[in-house]
Amino acid sequence: MAKSPEQEHPIKAFGYAARETSGHLAPFNFSRRATGEKDVTFKVLYCGICHSDLHSIRNEWGDALYPQVPGHETVGVVTEVGSKVTKFKVGDKVGVGTLVGSCGSCDSCKSDFENYCLKFIPTYNSIYHDGTMNYGGYSDIMVADEHFVVGIPDNLPLDAVAPLLCAGNTIYSPMKYYGLDKPGLHIAVVGLGGLGHIAVKFAKAMGLKVTVIDVDMAKKQEAVERLGADDFFLSQDQEQMQARIATLDGIIDAVPVVHPLQPLLLLLKAHGKLVLVGIPDKPLELPAFPLLKGRKLVGGSLMGGLKELQEMLNFASKHNITADIELVKMDYVNTALKRLEKADVRYRFVIDIGNSLKPTA
Numbered sequence: 021m022a023k024s025p026e027q028e029h030p031i032k033a034f035g036y037a038a039r040e041t042s043g044h045l046a047p048f049n050f051s052r053r054a055t056g057e058k059d060v061t062f063k064v065l066y067c068g069i070c071h072s073d074l075h076s077i078r079n080e081w082g083d084a085l086y087p088q089v090p091g092h093e094t095v096g097v098v099t100e101v102g103s104k105v106t107k108f109k110v111g112d113k114v115g116v117g118t119l120v121g122s123c124g125s126c127d128s129c130k131s132d133f134e135n136y137c138l139k140f141i142p143t144y145n146s147i148y149h150d151g152t153m154n155y156g157g158y159s160d161i162m163v164a165d166e167h168f169v170v171g172i173p174d175n176l177p178l179d180a181v182a183p184l185l186c187a188g189n190t191i192y193s194p195m196k197y198y199g200l201d202k203p204g205l206h207i208a209v210v211g212l213g214g215l216g217h218i219a220v221k222f223a224k225a226m227g228l229k230v231t232v233i234d235v236d237m238a239k240k241q242e243a244v245e246r247l248g249a250d251d252f253f254l255s256q257d258q259e260q261m262q263a264r265i266a267t268l269d270g271i272i273d274a275v276p277v278v279h280p281l282q283p284l285l286l287l288l289k290a291h292g293k294l295v296l297v298g299i300p301d302k303p304l305e306l307p308a309f310p311l312l313k314g315r316k317l318v319g320g321s322l323m324g325g326l327k328e329l330q331e332m333l334n335f336a337s338k339h340n341i342t343a344d345i346e347l348v349k350m351d352y353v354n355t356a357l358k359r360l361e362k363a364d365v366r367y368r369f370v371i372d373i374g375n376s377l378k379p380t381a
Contacts, residue, residue, distance in 0.1 A: 025049070025050035025153070025155075028051050029051035029152070030051065031053065031054060031061075033161050034159065034380075035156075035159030035160065036353060037086075037089045038087065039086050039088075040086060041078055043077035043078040044354060045354055048087055048089060049380070050089070050159075052155075052162070052163045053150070054163075055100045055163060056102050057102040058167075059102045060098055060102070060166050060169045061099050061161065061163045062114055062161070062162055062169075063099050063160070063374070064096040064157055064373045064377075065097065065178055065179075065373055066094075066371065066372060066373055066374065067094045067373055068093030068182040068187075068368055068369070068370045069093075069353070069368070069369040069370070070093055070214075072186075072299075073092075076090060080301070084145060088145050088156075089155035089156045090145070090158055091156035091157030091158040091159070092116070092117055092118045092119075092156055092186055093157065093182045094115060094182070095113065095172055096113075096162070096178075096373075098110050098111060098114055101166075102166075105166045106166070108169060112171060113178060115170050115182070115185050115333075116157065117168075118143055118186050119140050120141055120143050121149060121165065122137035123137050132328065133324070134326055135322055135324060135325050136322070141154065158350070158377075159373070159377070160377055160379070168326060170333060173333060175337055175340070176337055180344075180370070181333070182345075183214070183345065186323060187218050188218055189323045189328060189332050190322070190323050191218050192324065192328070192335065193323060193324030194297060194320075198270065200228075200272070200293065201226045201228075203227030204228070204229070205228050206230075206268055207223055207228055207231070207270040207271060208271045208272070208287065209230060210284065211273070212234045212236075212247075213363065213367055214343075214365075215297055216234075216274045217247060218343060220243065220248065221247065221341045223272075224249075230248070230251075231252065231253070231264070231268070232247075233254075234255065236254075239252070261283055265286050265287060266288065266314075267289065268288050268289060269289060270288070271284055271287065271295065272295055273298060275300070277298075277300050277301070278300045278302050280305070281294065281305065281306055282307045286310060291316065291317075292316050292317075293317045296319070296321075297321055343367065348370070348371055349375075350376040350377040350378075
């Protein structure tokens with residue numbers, strides 16, 4: 021007979037979980053495994069709210085497991101380490117991002133891209149190697165294999181660094197892979213939101229010229245004056261689009277809804293690259309001729325591996341890059357998710373787990 025979530029493991033844990041497809045989160049008592057020889061156990065202090073949390077708790081991707089504790093932008097302080105852990109010690113500031121396991125032996129794992137392992141294990145809404153459910157960071161404690169734990173640089177505030185564990189690496193990884201990190205290149209960021217604002221920050225730190233393309237003119241001042249973008253225009257402004265044909269070396273497309281790609285492809289120079297990092301809920305139409313005409317590429321990217329995640333955090337530390345956040349209490353989480361659905365946040369919600377998550381009697 022299967023054990024209850026509270027009895028599965030020896031370490032008591034508390035968090036907020038969705039129990040069905042409404043996605044409503046409520047207090048949830050469960051348990052974590054004992055600290056294994058290669059495990060790091062840490063007290064959770066902050067956890068970012070990612071748009072994928074909303075999709076997952078509502079089963080919009082069709083793979084939901086319940087009860088589900090979301091959260092894959094989790095940071096805190098180490099409370100215990102296993103006997104064979106070498107990278108961390110008690111008191112270290114650490115984080116866990118989007119995955120907690122992989123096969124360790126495939127080509128992707130061997131090349132430090134565990135995120136592309138066919139057997140990779142997401143941080144939540146998944147089953148671990150031991151056959152038990154993985155619960156995410158909307159909780160008071162986490163246990164993870166040290167390979168899937170990263171160190172948080174001392175100069176980065178834990179609350180504002182939390183979203184980088186997903187959103188930051190989702191941007192940094194494709195910029196490095198597709199060569200869009202070379203000083204002097206001109207790129208556009210499409211969609212100034214949770215991903216887009218981080219893309220602008222990274223691109224400017226890399227020495228790039230940055231244009232922001234959005235549908236809301238109200239974001240122009242934010243993009244140019246505060247984030248440092250060099251240019252801003254509206255995607256629906258045909259005159260502006262026409263004036264910028266063949267001016268870009270690359271485009272980071274962070275739009276999470278269906279939108280036309282052809283106008284964006286026309287903005288690229290020959291050999292330019294359009295990289296998709298948003299996840300629309302329906303297929304996009306990809307015209308062939310604009311690709312052929314300039315030997316242009318359309319690619320995609322899904323976060324990054326653990327080596328790249330640590331590299332991204334170190335880069336963020338060097339350039340003092342964090343996410344722009346709104347810090348909320350745990351009991352506000354359902355309201356925050358509703359606001360997130362309406363894009364009513366600038367730019368990422370982060371839950372103050374350490375100060376507001378209190379176990380029920």
